[in-house]
Amino acid sequence: MPEVDFTVEVCGMAGDGTIAAGGLINEAMSHGGFSVLGFDSYPAEIRGFGRCVTNSRIGSNEIVALGEKTHALISLNDEQSRSRTPSLAEHSLVFFDSNPPAYVPEDNSLLSVLPPGAQVFGIPFGALAVGASGASRGRNLTALGGFAAVTGVDPNLFRKVIRDKFKAKGDRVVDINVKSFDAGYEYALEKFSDRLKSIFSKIETDHDPKKVMLSGNQAIGMAAIDAGLKLYFGYPITPATPIMEYLAKYLPERGGRVVQMEDEISSIGAVLGSFYAGTRSMTATSGPGFALMTELITHGVMAEIPAVILDAQRGGPATGLPTKTEQSDLHAAVFGGPGDSARIVIAPTDVEECYHFVIRSFQLAEKYQTPVIVLTDFFLDNRVENRPLIRAMEGQAASWNVFPDEAFKDHYQRYADTPSGISPRALPGMEGFNFTATGLEHTEKGSPDYSPENHAKMSEKRHRKLRYALKDLEKPAEFFASDHLDVGVIGWGSTFGSVLEAVEKSRKNGFKVGALKVTSIFPYHSETIGAFMAKSKRVLVPELNYEGQLANLIAHLDSKPVDRLNFVTGTPIPPSAIQSRIEELLGVLA
Amino acid sequence: MKTPARVLADQVNQIQKSGRFSPRSASLPTWCPGCGYFGIHQGLNDCISSLGIPLTQIVTVSGIGCAGRYPFFSKTYGLHTVHGRALPAATGVKLGNPNLTVFAVGGDGDGLAIGGGHLPHIARRNIDVNYLLFDNSIYGLTKGQPSPSSPMGTKTKASPYGTIDKPLNATLMALAYGASFVARLFAGDPKGITEALIEGIRNPGFSIFHIYTTCVTFDKNFKTWAHLKKWTHALPQDYDPTDLGRAFNEVLKDDFSLGVIFKRDA
Ligand SMILES: Cc1ncc(C[n+]2csc(CCOP(=O)(O)OP(=O)(O)O)c2C)c(N)n1
Ligand code: SF4
Ligand SMILES: [Mg+2]
Numbered sequence: 139m140p141e142v143d144f145t146v147e148v149c150g151m152a153g154d155g156t157i158a159a160g161g162l163i164n165e166a167m168s169h170g171g172f173s174v175l176g177f178d179s180y181p182a183e184i185r186g187f188g189r190c191v192t193n194s195r196i197g198s199n200e201i202v203a204l205g206e207k208t209h210a211l212i213s214l215n216d217e218q219s220r221s222r223t224p225s226l227a228e229h230s231l232v233f234f235d236s237n238p239p240a241y242v243p244e245d246n247s248l249l250s251v252l253p254p255g256a257q258v259f260g261i262p263f264g265a266l267a268v269g270a271s272g273a274s275r276g277r278n279l280t281a282l283g284g285f286a287a288v289t290g291v292d293p294n295l296f297r298k299v300i301r302d303k304f305k306a307k308g309d310r311v312v313d314i315n316v317k318s319f320d321a322g323y324e325y326a327l328e329k330f331s332d333r334l335k336s337i338f339s340k341i342e343t344d345h346d347p348k349k350v351m352l353s354g355n356q357a358i359g360m361a362a363i364d365a366g367l368k369l370y371f372g373y374p375i376t377p378a379t380p381i382m383e384y385l386a387k388y389l390p391e392r393g394g395r396v397v398q399m400e401d402e403i404s405s406i407g408a409v410l411g412s413f414y415a416g417t418r419s420m421t422a423t424s425g426p427g428f429a430l431m432t433e434l435i436t437h438g439v440m441a442e443i444p445a446v447i448l449d450a451q452r453g454g455p456a457t458g459l460p461t462k463t464e465q466s467d468l469h470a471a472v473f474g475g476p477g478d479s480a481r482i483v484i485a486p487t488d489v490e491e492c493y494h495f496v497i498r499s500f501q502l503a504e505k506y507q508t509p510v511i512v513l514t515d516f517f518l519d520n521r522v523e524n525r526p527l528i529r530a531m532e533g534q535a536a537s538w539n540v541f542p543d544e545a546f547k548d549h550y551q552r553y554a555d556t557p558s559g560i561s562p563r564a565l566p567g568m569e570g571f572n573f574t575a576t577g578l579e580h581t582e583k584g585s586p587d588y589s590p591e592n593h594a595k596m597s598e599k600r601h602r603k604l605r606y607a608l609k610d611l612e613k614p615a616e617f618f619a620s621d622h623l624d625v626g627v628i629g630w631g632s633t634f635g636s637v638l639e640a641v642e643k644s645r646k647n648g649f650k651v652g653a654l655k656v657t658s659i660f661p662y663h664s665e666t667i668g669a670f671m672a673k674s675k676r677v678l679v680p681e682l683n684y685e686g687q688l689a690n691l692i693a694h695l696d697s698k699p700v701d702r703l704n705f706v707t708g709t710p711i712p713p714s715a716i717q718s719r720i721e722e723l724l725g726v727l728a
Numbered sequence: 729m730k731t732p733a734r735v736l737a738d739q740v741n742q743i744q745k746s747g748r749f750s751p752r753s754a755s756l757p758t759w760c761p762g763c764g765y766f767g768i769h770q771g772l773n774d775c776i777s778s779l780g781i782p783l784t785q786i787v788t789v790s791g792i793g794c795a796g797r798y799p800f801f802s803k804t805y806g807l808h809t810v811h812g813r814a815l816p817a818a819t820g821v822k823l824g825n826p827n828l829t830v831f832a833v834g835g836d837g838d839g840l841a842i843g844g845g846h847l848p849h850i851a852r853r854n855i856d857v858n859y860l861l862f863d864n865s866i867y868g869l870t871k872g873q874p875s876p877s878s879p880m881g882t883k884t885k886a887s888p889y890g891t892i893d894k895p896l897n898a899t900l901m902a903l904a905y906g907a908s909f910v911a912r913l914f915a916g917d918p919k920g921i922t923e924a925l926i927e928g929i930r931n932p933g934f935s936i937f938h939i940y941t942t943c944v945t946f947d948k949n950f951k952t953w954a955h956l957k958k959w960t961h962a963l964p965q966d967y968d969p970t971d972l973g974r975a976f977n978e979v980l981k982d983d984f985s986l987g988v989i990f991k992r993d994a
Binding site: 403406408573 | 783803821
C-alpha cells in the first residue's frame with residue numbers, strides 16, 4: 139500500500155479566508171481517514187494586518203510532528219506566498235489565482251520565485267466564485283476545489299465538511315459555498331485533465347469515527363469542563379487566551395463562571411480562595427503572567443491549598459515573543475518563587491494528553507493539596523490533531539479530596555504530620571474543624587511557629603508529601619525499548635513528537651536509538667530516567683530553549699554529560715534537526 | 729415550672745456560655761497593648777455573636793501586617809494569605825461557596841499600596857465580601873514606615889526628612905470605585921463598628937468598612953488615640969447615605985465624620 143505523508147500550506151492575507159480553508163482541509167482529510175496535524179501561524183502580531191499561513195500535514199500513518207517540506211501550496215495572495223517558497227519540496231504543486239483581484243507586478247509575482255520543477259496550476263479563483271455564488275468571497279473554496287481535483291481527494295469529503303461548517307447559517311449559504319467548491323473542482327478536472335494525480339485517491343486508511351479534530355486549547359477547555367470546573371479566573375495573554383474564551387462560552391451552561399480578573403496575581407489568589415472553599419477552579423496564563431503568580435503559588439505550597447495553573451509557554455524572557463513557541467518556563471514552573479517550594483509540574487506532549495492531564499491536575503491538586511502546574515506551549519495549544527479522544531467517563535474526574543475523620547472533630551490538626559505527608563483537609567462549613575490556613579511557617583495545628591525544630595519538621599513533611607505524589611504521576615514512557623542504546627533521546631512537551639519521528643527514522647537507517655517521553659516534570663521519576671540514561675551510550679535532550687532546562691534538571695542522574703540540542707527559533711524543532719544530531723553523535727561513537 | 733421566656737433565656741445563656749457564637753480565640757491577640765485593633769476585634773466579634781452566625785460558616789481572609797494576623801485571633805475559618813492579596817482570595821472563597829459569610833481584613837499598606845489594584849475591581853464586581861480596612865497610616869509590622877495614607881511630612885526612619893507624597897483617602901476611593909456599601913468608623917468606638925457591620929453584612933454586594941485606628945508603638949504624632957478622639961464625630965443629623973452626590977461632598981469636606989457614608993438602594 140502506498141504511504142501518504144503530504145504537507146499542504148494555504149497562504150493569504152487576513153480576509154482571504156486562509157484559516158478557514160486550512161481548517162476545511164484538516165477536517166476533510168480527517169474524515170477521509172488520514173492522520174492530520176495542523177498548525178496556523180500568523181507572524182504579524184495583529185492578525186488583521188498580516189499574512190496568514192496554515193500548515194497541514196496529512197498521513198496514512200500516525201503524524202506526530204509538523205511537516206518540514208511543503209508538497210502543495212495554495213496561494214490566496216501571491217505577494218504573501220512568496221515567503222513560503224523556500225520550504226517547497228521538489229516537484230511541489232502550486233495553486234494560484236490566474237486572475238487575481240489586484241494586479242501583481244511581474245517582479246513581485248509568485249511564479250518568479252518558484253523553484254524549478256514546481257508544478258503550477260493557475261485557476262481563476264475569484265472569477266469562478268463569482269460565477270458560482272455571485273460574489274468573489276468564495277475564492278478560498280474554489281481554490282480547495284482545484285486542490286481536491288488535482289490531488290485526487292474525494293470531493294464528497296469537502297462537500298460534507300463545508301456543509302457542516304456553514305449549516306448554522308442556513309441552506310442558502312451552504313449551497314453557494316458547495317457550489318464555489320464545485321466550480322473550482324470541475325474547472326481543474328477539465329483544464330488539467332492530463333496532469334491529475336491520485337495522491338489521496340487510492341489510499342485505504344481505517345477511518346476511526348471516534349477521531350476528532352481538536353486543538354490543544356479545545357482539549358484543555360473540554361477537560362476543564364469534564365472535570366466539573368466551576369470557576370475560571372484569568373487575565374488575557376497570548377497564547378492562553380483561547381482557553382478563557384472557550385470556557386467563557388461553555389461554562390455558563392454548566393453553571394460555572396469565567397471571571398476576568400484585574401491581573402494574574404488576583405487570578406491565582408481567587409483560584410486558591412475557591413479551592414480553599416472546596417470548589418474546583420483554574421487559571422491559564424503564559425510566562426509573564428506566570429512570573430506574577432509565583433509568590434501566591436508558593437503560598438499554596440506552604441498553606442497546602444490546591445490550585446490548577448496552566449502555563450502556555452511562549453518565547454521569553456519578559457514580553458518576549460508573544461506569538462512564538464518556546465519551552466523556557468520549566469525552571470520558573472519548578473523553582474519559581476521564594477523558599478523551598480516544591481510543587482507538582484506536569485507537561486502533556488500532544489492534544490490527547492492535554493485533555494487527560496488537565497483532568498488529572500485537579501485530582502492531584504486536591505489529594506496533594508498543592509498547586510499543580512500544567513506546562514504547555516504555543517505550538518501544543520494551537521496545533522490541531524485528529525486523535526481518538528475518549529472523554530472522561532463518570533467518576534474518572536472524581537474528587538480526590540482527603541477529608542478529616544469525624545473522630546478528629548474539635549481537636550483537629552490541619553497540618554498533621556502523617557507518614558505520607560498528606561494532612562486531611564477540612565473545608566469551611568464543616569462543624570468542629572475550624573482552622574486558619576497560613577503561608578507563615580506553622581505547627582501541625584496551624585499556629586505560626588518559627589522554631590528551628592518546627593521549620594525542619596514541616597519542611598520535611600511537605601517534601602515527603604511531594605515524593606509520595608510520584609506514585610500518582612505518570613511514569614516516563616520508553617519507545618523502541620531495548621537493553622542497550624547508542625543514543626537515548628529524552629523529550630518533553632510539544633517537542634516530543636519531533637523526537638519520536640527522528641528516532642523512528644534513525645532506526646530505519648539501522649541505528650540503535652530509543653526515546654523516552656517525560657511528562658512528570660516535578661517531582662520526576664529519577665530511577666526510570668536514570669536507568670534510561672545509564673543504558674544509553676549518549677543521552678540527547680532536544681528542547682525549545684537556550685538553557686537546556688529539562689537537561690539541567692535531570693543531568694545529575696547519570697555520570698556522563700548530557701548532550702543538548704537547543705532551539706531558540708520560536709518555531710517547533712524539525713525532526714530532521716534531531717535526526718542529524720543523533721547521527722552526528724553516532725559518528726562520534728563510531 | 730419555668731416560663732417559656734425563662735426557658736429561652738436559659739438557652740441563650742447556655743449558648744453564650746458555650747462560646748459557640750463567640751469568635752474570640754482562646755489566647756489573647758498578640759497585638760501591642762493599647763493597639764487600636766483590639767477595638768475592631770471587639771466590634772467584629774460582637775457583630776458575629778449578636779447575629780448568631782455559626783462560626784463554621786464564616787471565613788476571615790487577610791493579607792500580611794499586624795492587621796493581617798487577625799484570623800489567628802478568631803475562631804472562624806481563616807485564610808491568611810500573602811501581602812496585599814486578601815481581596816482576590818476572598819473573591820475566590822465567596823464565589824467558591826456563596827453560603828459562607830466572608831470577611832476580609834487588612835492594613836492600609838496591605839490594602840492601599842501593594843494590594844491597591846484589587847479594591848476597584850472587587851467593588852465593581854460587587855462581590856459579597858465585607859472588607860475591614862484597618863487604617864493606622866503606618867506600616868506596623870515592619871516597624872514604622874510611612875503608608876499611602878500617611879499625611880505629607882510624616883517622619884519615620886524610612887522618611888527622616890518627612891514624606892512628600894499626598895495621602896490616599898480610602899473612603900473617597902471606595903465611593904469612586906462604586907462600592908455598594910461604604911462606612912467610615914473608629915476603632916475607639918466598637919459599638920459603632922458593630923452597628924455598621926450588622927447593617928453592611930445585609931448588603932448583598934461588596935461592603936467596605938474604613939476604620940481609623942492607631943498604632944501606639946510606631947505613631948506618636950498623627951493617628952494617636954487622643955487625636956482620633958478629638959477629631960472624629962458623627963455624620964450630620966440629616967445625612968442621607970443613599971445619596972451618592974452628598975456622600976462625595978461629605979467626604980471631600982470632612983475627613984472625620986463617622987457612620988454609614990453610602991449604601992446603594994436595593
Ligand atoms: C511581597 C511583600 N513585600 C513586603 C512585605 C513586608 N511587609 C509585611 S507587612 C507590611 C506592611 C504592613 O503595613 P499595613 O499593611 O499597614 O499593616 P499593619 O502592620 O499596619 O497592620 C510589609 C511591607 C511582605 N510581607 N511581602
Ligand atoms: S505595631 Fe502598631 S499596629 Fe502593630 S500591633 Fe503594635 S500597635 Fe498595633
Ligand atoms: Mg497600617
